[in-house]
Amino acid sequence: MNFILFDGPSRNDLLPFTFTRPVADLRVGIMTIREKWEKLLDTETSTKTEEYLSGKWPLKLEDENIFINSSYLPTQEIAEKIKSLRENQKLILNEDAIAYFQKGDKGVDLQELNAIVLEAETIKIEHTWDIFSKNGKAIEMDFGLLCTNRNSQKIDESNYVKCPENIFIENGAVVENCSLNASTGPIYIGKDAIVMEGSLIRGPFALGESATVKLGAKIYGPTTIGPNCRAGGEINNSVLFQNSNKGHDGFLGNSVLGEWCNIGADSNNSNLKNNYAEVRLWNYNTENFAKTGLQFCGLIMGDHSKCGINTMFNTGTVVGVSANIFGSGFPRNFIPGFSWGGSGGTSTYKLEKVFETVELVMKRRGIELTGEDKNILQHIFDYSSKWRRS
Template structure:
């Protein structure tokens, strides 16, 4: 069977992260949503997404296909229900289609389908803040999936450890003279990673392949650091997709960073309002600030965005794609994509300059800043013009 992941109705609610990727490629827990589905299904997947993203994530359609709404994370019950789908059947949850069987080039009319109810309670990513607020549940599920019937590498004796049975270390990881407390949730330490001496880690926590935790870091779960990243200072309940750095002192709490982000030394994010009120975030769909229903919510930063040393972010700040933030004081709590500046004023960050930086950053990781990447960012630049001062 051919499996296809589609963005569904929540894509705009997941901006700025879905400006530069399909919903399926959001990281929550240890794995991306796509990686979860492919492990559960034992199959590769392709994608239905925005036209400008489809060159990088093309659709592969076969004679028989099962379409899966990528905002729903796999569970044993849902996977079993999807694998048993037959022609003319679809799974729904609260009037939202979860998955359906389709033939190649078929015109889909759900009124003609047998509509099945979703089995079990779904774990779904509908809003940007779900990425960190549901990260603990997703991380625990991924930990069980990844480590099933496998043995961890030995935990070096120099570490102080609680609940060692909830710690899994992959080959090539270095962990010495640290405190690892997995009594509050699992700790996953990926291949070729390093947690430097003096670090304090409290689960649930995941460290992706080839990432580094700097000396003396203090990390509270549920937190995920994706692959090829560096982190230091203090972090609480945050998700870093990958290829991003928060290497120095400073606080990051209840936040999400995309890829190719960099936070300068002593960058601090507020995650609680002084009056303890519910936090509002910029909503790209309504073009207004909307309630998250959360008391704790920090920074949402899109891909390729960066800030200078000593940057201070207000509670509930949304930073778009490829913004460069600097200067004293608090910048606005909505910073459009391709912005240059801070509290003293913002101008447009020209694509020619932004692309120069992106090329250098990717080359440092021996990666190519491709024409596809440029075309995606050019489209984001055009789509976000209305929020910038040109």
């Protein structure tokens, strides 16, 4: 069977992260959504996404295909039900199609398919803030999926450890002279990752492959630091996708950073309004501020965005793709992509300068900026022009 992950109706509510990737490649928990599905389905997947992303994430059709809504996090039960789907069938939850069967490239009318009702519990990622607010449960699910019936690397005796049965350290990782408290949730340390001495970690916590926690970091769960990220200072209930840095002192809380982001030293975000009111976040789909239902909500930052030292972000700030923020004072709580500046005003971050910086940043990690990457950034630059002041 050929499995295809499609973006689904939540795609636009997950911007700015889905400007630069399909929904399937969002990270929540230890793994990306795609990695979860591929592990449970025991096969590779392809993607049905926006046309401008399809060069990097192509659609692969075969004689028999099952399309899966990427907003849903898989469980073994859901995966088995999906694998059993046949022609003219769909799997639904509360009238929402989780998956459907399609022959070849003929397409289907979802309303005409026979519905199989799913009664199992699942997690749906349909808003940007779901990534951090549902991260704790996602870490627990992934921990079970990755670590059951496997042996952790031995925990070094120099560490203070609580509930070692909830800690898994992959081969090649180095964790010494740290505090690991897994009484509040599992702690997962990925292959070749480093947790430097003096770090205080409270689960649920996930550290991706080759990622680093800097000296004396204070990290409260549920938090995910993705592969090749650098994390330091104080971090609470946040997700860093991969290849991003928050390596210095300063507070990051109830926040999500995409890929290739960098937070300057001593930068902080507010995650609670002074009047304790519900936080509202910019929504690209409605072009307005949306209720989150949350009292704690911090910074939402798209790929390739960066801030200078001592930057201050208001509660519920949304930063688009490839913005460069610096200067004193609080910037606006919506900063469009490709903006250059801060509280005193912004100008357009010219695309040729963006390419120069992105190429240098990616090269440091041994990754090439491809023509497809440039085309994606060009599309986002053009699309986001309506929100920029210049």
